[in-house]
Amino acid sequence: xxxxxxxxxxxxxxxxxxxxxxxxxxxxxxxxxxxxxxxxxxxxxxxxxxxxxxxxxxxxxxxxxxxxxxxxxxxxxxxxxxxxxxxxxxxxxxxxxxxxxxxxxxxxxxxxxxxxxxxxxxxxxxxxxxxxxxxxxxxxxxxxxxxxxxxxxxxxxxxxxxxxxxxx
Amino acid sequence: xxxxxxxxxxxxxxxxxxxxxxxxxxxxxxxxxxxxxxxxxxxxxxxxxxxxxxxxxxxxxxxxxxxxxxxxxxxxxxxxxxxxxxxxxxxxxxxxxxxxxxxxxxxxxxxxxxxxxxxxxxxxxxxxxxxxxxxxxxxxxxxxxxxxxxxxxxxxxxxxxxxxxxxxxxxxxxxxxxxxxxxxxxxxxxxxxxxxxxxxxxxxxxxxxxxxxxxxxxxxxxxxxxxxxxxxxxxxxxxxxxxxxxxxxxxxxxxxxxxxxxxxxxxxxxxxxxxxxxxxxxxxxxxxxxxxxxxxxxxxxxxxxxxxxxxxxxxxxxxxxxxxxxxxxxxxxxxxxxxxxxxxxxxxxxxxxxxxxxxxxxxxxxxxxxxxxxxxxxxxxxxxxxxxxxxxxx
Ligand SMILES: Cc1cc2nc3c(=O)[nH]c(=O)nc-3n(C[C@H](O)[C@H](O)[C@H](O)COP(=O)(O)O)c2cc1C
Ligand code: SF4
Ligand code: FES
Numbered sequence: 001x002x003x004x005x006x007x008x009x010x011x012x013x014x015x016x017x018x019x020x021x022x023x024x025x026x027x028x029x030x031x032x033x034x035x036x037x038x039x040x041x042x043x044x045x046x047x048x049x050x051x052x053x054x055x056x057x058x059x060x061x062x063x064x065x066x067x068x069x070x071x072x073x074x075x076x077x078x079x080x081x082x083x084x085x086x087x088x089x090x091x092x093x094x095x096x097x098x099x100x101x102x103x104x105x106x107x108x109x110x111x112x113x114x115x116x117x118x119x120x121x122x123x124x125x126x127x128x129x130x131x132x133x134x135x136x137x138x139x140x141x142x143x144x145x146x147x148x149x150x151x152x153x154x155x156x157x158x159x160x161x162x163x164x165x166x167x168x
Numbered sequence: 169x170x171x172x173x174x175x176x177x178x179x180x181x182x183x184x185x186x187x188x189x190x191x192x193x194x195x196x197x198x199x200x201x202x203x204x205x206x207x208x209x210x211x212x213x214x215x216x217x218x219x220x221x222x223x224x225x226x227x228x229x230x231x232x233x234x235x236x237x238x239x240x241x242x243x244x245x246x247x248x249x250x251x252x253x254x255x256x257x258x259x260x261x262x263x264x265x266x267x268x269x270x271x272x273x274x275x276x277x278x279x280x281x282x283x284x285x286x287x288x289x290x291x292x293x294x295x296x297x298x299x300x301x302x303x304x305x306x307x308x309x310x311x312x313x314x315x316x317x318x319x320x321x322x323x324x325x326x327x328x329x330x331x332x333x334x335x336x337x338x339x340x341x342x343x344x345x346x347x348x349x350x351x352x353x354x355x356x357x358x359x360x361x362x363x364x365x366x367x368x369x370x371x372x373x374x375x376x377x378x379x380x381x382x383x384x385x386x387x388x389x390x391x392x393x394x395x396x397x398x399x400x401x402x403x404x405x406x407x408x409x410x411x412x413x414x415x416x417x418x419x420x421x422x423x424x425x426x427x428x429x430x431x432x433x434x435x436x437x438x439x440x441x442x443x444x445x446x447x448x449x450x451x452x453x454x455x456x457x458x459x460x461x462x463x464x465x466x467x468x469x470x471x472x473x474x475x476x477x478x479x480x481x482x483x484x485x486x487x488x489x490x491x492x493x494x495x496x497x498x499x500x501x502x503x504x505x506x507x508x509x510x511x512x513x514x515x516x517x518x519x520x521x522x523x524x525x526x527x528x529x530x531x532x533x534x535x536x537x538x539x540x541x542x543x544x545x546x547x548x549x550x551x552x553x554x555x556x557x558x559x560x561x562x
Contacts, residue, residue: 028338029321060339067340067493068321070286086248087436088399090483091475124324124487126287127251129397129469130405139290 004045011049013038018053025056028064032071041075077112077119079157081105084134086125093146094133098122100147104154117157175418176411178385178393180373181256181263181366187376188262192269193309195375200230200274207371210379211391216242216327216364217434217465218540219453222371225361228351229275232359237277239268240336240355240362243284244320244327247435248487249467252395252407253365257284257291260369261298267368269306269313270375271361278312281355283332286320324491328539329354329362331493342495343539366395366466387413390452400432400469401425412453417446419468427472430555434464436484437544440477442555477556478514484548485510492541499542502533506549513560520561523553 017034021027031050036042042065051058065071083089083098098120102108105118112119128134131143135153142153195203207223214220229237241264245253256264268280284291299315306313318336320326326335330344333355354360363371370392374382382392390412399405402423410419420428430442433451441449451464471480485507494500509526512518530546537543553560 026338029335030319030338033319033321063340064338068286068323070322085483085486087432087469087480087483087487088249091400091471091479123287124246124322124491125248125250127245127254127397129249129251129399132399 004043006045006049010039010046014046014049015053018050023054025054025060028054028056028061029068032061032065036071041072043073074110075112075116078117079137080119080121082121082123082136084124084126084128084132084136085122086129086132088125088129089133092132096147097133097135097145097150100150101154104150118154175414175422176385178409178411180382180393181369181395181409182259185260185262185372188266188372189305191372191376192266192305192311195266195270196273196309196311200276203270203274203375204230206374206379210374210382212367212370212374212382213390213453214364215366215370215394215466217247217437222363222367225351225363226271226274228349229359229361232275232352234359236356236358237275238355238358238360239271239275239277239280240332240360241268241280241282241365241368242327242329242332242362243282243288243365244332245285245288245365246324246327247437247465247467249399249432249435249469250397250465252397252466254285254288254291255407256365256369256395257282257288257295261295262302263372264365264368265298265302265315267363267371267375268315269302269311270371271363271368272313273311275359275361277361278314280313280315281336282315282317283326283336284317284319286322289319292317292319323493324487325493325539325541328541331539332362333360340493342493343541345538364465385411387450387452390450394464394466396464396466396468398423398468398470401428401472401475402470410451412451414451415447416441416449416451419451420446420470423468424470425472427474428470429473429475430471430477432467432469432471432480432548434547435467435469436487436548437540438464438467439547440480440551440555477552477559478510481510481549481552481560482507484552485545488541488545496536496538496542498533498536499538499545502529502537502542503545505529506545510553510560520557523557523560527553 017031021031047061048058051061083094105113107120109120133145135142135145204223204227212222243253323341325331326341328343329350331341335341350360350362352359385392393409393411396408403425430440432440489503489507492499492503506526513522527550530549534543534546
């Protein structure tokens with residue numbers, strides 16, 4: 001990955017978050033949550049700033065970022081698509097749904113489309129097993145999704161305005 | 169042998185919580201000893217999976233001489249197929265908050281945390297509102313107790329209590345060695361009581377009505393009621409509060425679709441029970457009941473004859489391989505080997521006897537893995553392979 005040069009402004013944002021948490025190393029996870037919330041992802045350069053501010057090693061920051069699945073080092077798409085791979089969804093065909101998303105978007109799990117509109121991820125059981133198989137686009141939940149429905153779901157977001165989605 | 173307990177619907181957990189202020193002020197006017205005795209005589213056991221007696225847990229922490237102690241509510245709800253804790257926190261949050269404060273009174277803690285599963289971020293605003301209202305009342309009655317939410321970050325292993333502490337301390341969620349146990353060495357190395365959301369909802373019932381009302385439900389070793397998250401091939405998926413001790417046969421009569429071939433009790437770390445054993449299986453904690461009985465966090469997943477048990481096992485192993493923290497070798501390598509092993513048998517690259525080797529590997533993990541994750545892989549692995557061997561091969 002080519003190196004990123006952080007702007008002064010971005011560095012300022014990160015420093016502010018760290019000081020909100022009293023620059024304490026034990027608040028690392030809260031700091032990471034806030035930072036990812038603001039910047040969208042946590043590339044190595046951002047981790048270096050955090051390490052310096054909290055006075056801990058970059059290795060420790062990296063170790064935590066890579067341990068938890070919520071933290072991502074690559075930018076997510078504007079509409080992150082997540083497919084539940086929990087047991088109830090899996091036995092009801094979420095794998096075929098995933099395959100269809102991959103085919104339609106021409107990306108793999110963990111990637112974003114070139115225009116950065118969509119990214120694709122797998123989730124653990126989200127506790128909506130009664131609606132299996134379950135797909136989430138952003139915060140919206142789609143239940144009983146079949147491969148045939150995939151095209152329609154994507155097109156809802158392609159037009160730019162998301163129409164009313166079925167919620168759980 | 170057939171056991172039959174009528175399936176009894178119970179309504180304690182979601183019953184109104186309007187009188188929480190009353191329950192709180194009455195409870196804290198009682199001595200810690202009285203409250204502990206009440207809990208012990210109710211025989212309530214933890215609802216987070218391990219089934220440790222709650223009264224004893226509080227007692228152990230109360231006996232520690234430290235000035236700083238913590239109460240933690242485990243809302244990491246990771247067991248696949250479970251969604252009961254989310255419902256409790258959104259429908260009756262004050263029961264949980266009240267119990268946390270009463271626990272603080274019993275053990276001498278002034279701070280409580282709710283470790284909330286990352287995927288449940290949407291619960292946070294409402295829960296924070298409830299906490300503010302709660303703390304306001306605490307101030308009014310001169311009770312010094314604060315509650316904070318800590319958000320999880322998407323790691324199943326952080327539901328394990330010591331991994332949860334590590335995570336709260338800003339580290340990778342890797343389980344610690346036990347002993348020392350949380351009651352003496354928990355969050356920040358301080359004595360800590362950690363309880364599941366549902367456990368705390370039950371303690372509210374016990375403080376409100378007294379131990380007897382709770383004890384009268386259920387059977388020996390498994391008292392009271394429990395929430396079950398029912399999913400899979402069922403016409404009525406959802407959450408149900410049922411009396412413990414019911415036979416699986418009665419359960420399937422009620423929730424099956426008429427074609428149930430097996431039920432997975434307790435999620436990926438639980439057991440698969442095939443149809444021929446429905447009658448002799450009781451749902452409760454391990455004790456000497458007739459037939460076998462199962463500990464459970466409450467996930468009940470039904471499978472009908474159209475489902476491939478190979479796919480189910482494949483999915484569980486994939487889950488464990490992904491969620492293993494990688495700290496100890498039996499679990500890190502064992503999960504990978506079990507997964508690639510069953511695939512090799514399925515493809516015909518290994519013969520059927522190889523399954524027996526894999527069963528021995530799973531058993532070894534049970535004894536050598538460091539925490540409950542690696543130790544419980546054998547539960548689902550062996551119960552599925554033993555009962556559906558032909559589906560693994562062909
Ligand atoms: C891998 C693993 C995951 C766990 N996940 C949870 C969980 O999500 N929620 C929970 O309450 N307990 C979970 N537990 C059990 C906790 O370690 C602990 O026993 C429990 O929170 C104690 O509360 P209780 O006595 O009220 O059940 C898990 C245990 C293991 C080994
Ligand atoms: S058993 Fe698995 S999850 Fe538990 S400590 Fe070992 S590697 Fe980590
Ligand atoms: S398995 Fe997909 S929501 Fe539970």
